[in-house]
Amino acid sequence: MSEAAPQPKENMGQPAPRIDGRLKVTGQAKYGSDFQQPRVAYAFLVTSSISRGSITGFDDSEARKVPGVLLIMTHENTKVPGEFKFFGSGGEASTAKKPLAGNWIDHDGDYVAVIVAETYENAREAAYRFKVKYDAQQPTATMDQPNTEIHEASKVSTRHKDSVVGNANEALAQSDVTVDAQYYTPTQHHNPIELFTTTCVWHGNELTLYEPSQFVVGMKYGLAHELNIEPNQVKVISPFVGGAFGSKGSLTPRTCLIAIAARQPNRPVKLVATRDQGFTIATYRAETRHHVKLGAGQDGKLKAYWHEAWEMSSRTDDYAVFGVDATSAMYQTPNIWTKVHIVKGDRNTPGFMRSPPEVPYMYALESAMDEMAVKLNMDPVEFRRVNDTMVAPATGALYTSRSLMKCYDEASKAFGWEKRNPQPSSMRDGDWLIGWGCATATYPTQMNPCAARVRFDRQGNIRVQVAAHDVGTGAYTVIGQMAAIMLNQPLEKVLVELGQSELPPGPVAGGSVTTASACSAVKGACGLIQTKLFQRTGEDAMKDVTPEQLAAAFNRFGSNVIEEYHEWVPADAKSGDAEALYQGKNTITGGPLKNRTMFAFGAEFVEVRVNSRTREIRVPRLVGAFAAGRIMNPRTARSQLMGGLIWGVSAALHEETEIDERNARYVNDNLAEYLVPVNADIQEVNVILVPEVDDKVNPAGVKGLGELGNVGTNAAVANAVYHATGKRIRDLPIRIEDLFA
Numbered sequence: 001m002s003e004a005a006p007q008p009k010e011n012m013g014q015p016a017p018r019i020d021g022r023l024k025v026t027g028q029a030k031y032g033s034d035f036q037q038p039r040v041a042y043a044f045l046v047t048s049s050i051s052r053g054s055i056t057g058f059d060d061s062e063a064r065k066v067p068g069v070l071l072i073m074t075h076e077n078t079k080v081p082g083e084f085k086f087f088g089s090g091g092e093a094s095t096a097k098k099p100l101a102g103n104w105i106d107h108d109g110d111y112v113a114v115i116v117a118e119t120y121e122n123a124r125e126a127a128y129r130f131k132v133k134y135d136a137q138q139p140t141a142t143m144d145q146p147n148t149e150i151h152e153a154s155k156v157s158t159r160h161k162d163s164v165v166g167n168a169n170e171a172l173a174q175s176d177v178t179v180d181a182q183y184y185t186p187t188q189h190h191n192p193i194e195l196f197t198t199t200c201v202w203h204g205n206e207l208t209l210y211e212p213s214q215f216v217v218g219m220k221y222g223l224a225h226e227l228n229i230e231p232n233q234v235k236v237i238s239p240f241v242g243g244a245f246g247s248k249g250s251l252t253p254r255t256c257l258i259a260i261a262a263r264q265p266n267r268p269v270k271l272v273a274t275r276d277q278g279f280t281i282a283t284y285r286a287e288t289r290h291h292v293k294l295g296a297g298q299d300g301k302l303k304a305y306w307h308e309a310w311e312m313s314s315r316t317d318d319y320a321v322f323g324v325d326a327t328s329a330m331y332q333t334p335n336i337w338t339k340v341h342i343v344k345g346d347r348n349t350p351g352f353m354r355s356p357p358e359v360p361y362m363y364a365l366e367s368a369m370d371e372m373a374v375k376l377n378m379d380p381v382e383f384r385r386v387n388d389t390m391v392a393p394a395t396g397a398l399y400t401s402r403s404l405m406k407c408y409d410e411a412s413k414a415f416g417w418e419k420r421n422p423q424p425s426s427m428r429d430g431d432w433l434i435g436w437g438c439a440t441a442t443y444p445t446q447m448n449p450c451a452a453r454v455r456f457d458r459q460g461n462i463r464v465q466v467a468a469h470d471v472g473t474g475a476y477t478v479i480g481q482m483a484a485i486m487l488n489q490p491l492e493k494v495l496v497e498l499g500q501s502e503l504p505p506g507p508v509a510g511g512s513v514t515t516a517s518a519c520s521a522v523k524g525a526c527g528l529i530q531t532k533l534f535q536r537t538g539e540d541a542m543k544d545v546t547p548e549q550l551a552a553a554f555n556r557f558g559s560n561v562i563e564e565y566h567e568w569v570p571a572d573a574k575s576g577d578a579e580a581l582y583q584g585k586n587t588i589t590g591g592p593l594k595n596r597t598m599f600a601f602g603a604e605f606v607e608v609r610v611n612s613r614t615r616e617i618r619v620p621r622l623v624g625a626f627a628a629g630r631i632m633n634p635r636t637a638r639s640q641l642m643g644g645l646i647w648g649v650s651a652a653l654h655e656e657t658e659i660d661e662r663n664a665r666y667v668n669d670n671l672a673e674y675l676v677p678v679n680a681d682i683q684e685v686n687v688i689l690v691p692e693v694d695d696k697v698n699p700a701g702v703k704g705l706g707e708l709g710n711v712g713t714n715a716a717v718a719n720a721v722y723h724a725t726g727k728r729i730r731d732l733p734i735r736i737e738d739l740f741a
């Protein structure tokens, strides 16, 4: 992998190194469990060893003999005072099920008890000695097993509406060429290196929560709701997050339990859940099944897109990612029909995991597109070109900008695609069958209202405050860059404060909204400062201002410091969205809207080599070209996209949380057996940033790209494996054994 950061080009910012990099590499960056508390006690969770049934009794006699045990909380002695509202229904909670509310067990690793002791080791020992008796029932592990419940997503959730345009069945019957195929994506867990930790400290009636969070404001209001206290009694501190990927955006039940636990001995209580507990007390990417039909004419023009999908969820919550919103906007098609089902079993509730809808649904669509290109005997890039569109067919709404084919052109050139022989198994290097595949990546351009406070002094020091989050993506840096541009100061002069609920409210670090939302808010606040100093605004407003002119402007203004607060609301926001920002509620807007369509795009090309004797699959080359509007920082952007491509290979070839279908329990709930690629699995990764100007999306001109990189990769790998071997694998991950027989 080459190390050089790309040079700034059109609509590309400076490739500044991360302003928090030094803190991180010197160990000074404080993560959730790094805040030391005097007199802290330690909690350890007892979680269920059955997946369905009831608790019939406890024996805590051995546990209580462990020295230092302070508290054992179970459903017999604990009552959560407030309400839990599921995040999928606009609430805060990862599940609507209140913990310790009764003796019923809904899934493997459900909450049974919390043990608090003087030391971590005491608490863990007591948890191991705490005996639980169950009346177990036969659980349902996954789809296609007995006793699932199946609901239409659009009937149980108002957020989901299936697309029906024209008559897809009729168009399929009249198409020259059709594809009709089923695809499957497995369960996956985020496995952030930082574990799920929570530390709660009460000072009188005031609670401070230290927890790695993608949504500090949401957690403040959500936890108050769950504890039935006033939001102004809760403060959330989370300046650094050691990986999240969606798993730290909603409030898991542990937080409220630790807050209750810390009330009782009235000392700070810290929980660091174990790696395997993280598989069941937090969320995950659920398995999905897809039935896709495409119809096309001999000219390659799509006539119909038909997509029925099934997504796994829990007994307690109706969670669905509903990726047909995105897939229906991808290509010009006069006839569309989609339907999504939620399949309920005895599982913990799934949740967001990077590009939640796009990863599984685009895998299905882009695999089917490749199958269709093969049937049409058409180059897969040309097939996408023929069906490229500036109008989302399901809504008729224009794209604000769309550079998909530019991405294909740049990536295919860098990859050397023109040298590809389309015949499967035709390209070889000794024992190795070479396969080249490609697929489209996309992610909706989404935004959320966001507030920011900026302080500027006559020495040129800038302080930016916003309750946004840097989950490892570079948010500190790009938010600081916007202030530095507006106020014409070097980045070293900017101090950025994020990750605290008491700062001006910002959105969840989800849906790739942070850069677009926070940079638009910061731009607005800086614009107010510019106006006070120079009576003009804009990114160039202070470009030629000398230090002398700046001093004179401060003199005129009559103060050494200016502080401004700006609340930014997206153009497409609904009434009430600004107020919701101050109540810890997300009101994300964007993607396929009624009147306009906003997506970032990419084209991903993969070379696989499949050993003709052992069927070992290697990935020597990945090329991705991406267009996402303005790139605030090509270095951090490239790093996100490279990570996405590598994650895509992981999903295509390695990752799967295995479920024992007999007892509905996860088998490989550890980092040794949950497979991800290591350095030796990833060789050349080439990220190309395609310049794109879109001044319609938001004041910052940013589309967002955190979740763009891993979207096309599953299909690109699968399409390359088909090209290498002639075998179409429709069930991820693709494994050596799939390529025999």
Ligand code: MOS
Binding pocket: 214, 244, 245, 246, 247, 249, 352, 353, 354, 355, 356, 509, 510, 511, 512, 707
């Ligand atoms: Mo991301 S899965 O929207 O945190």
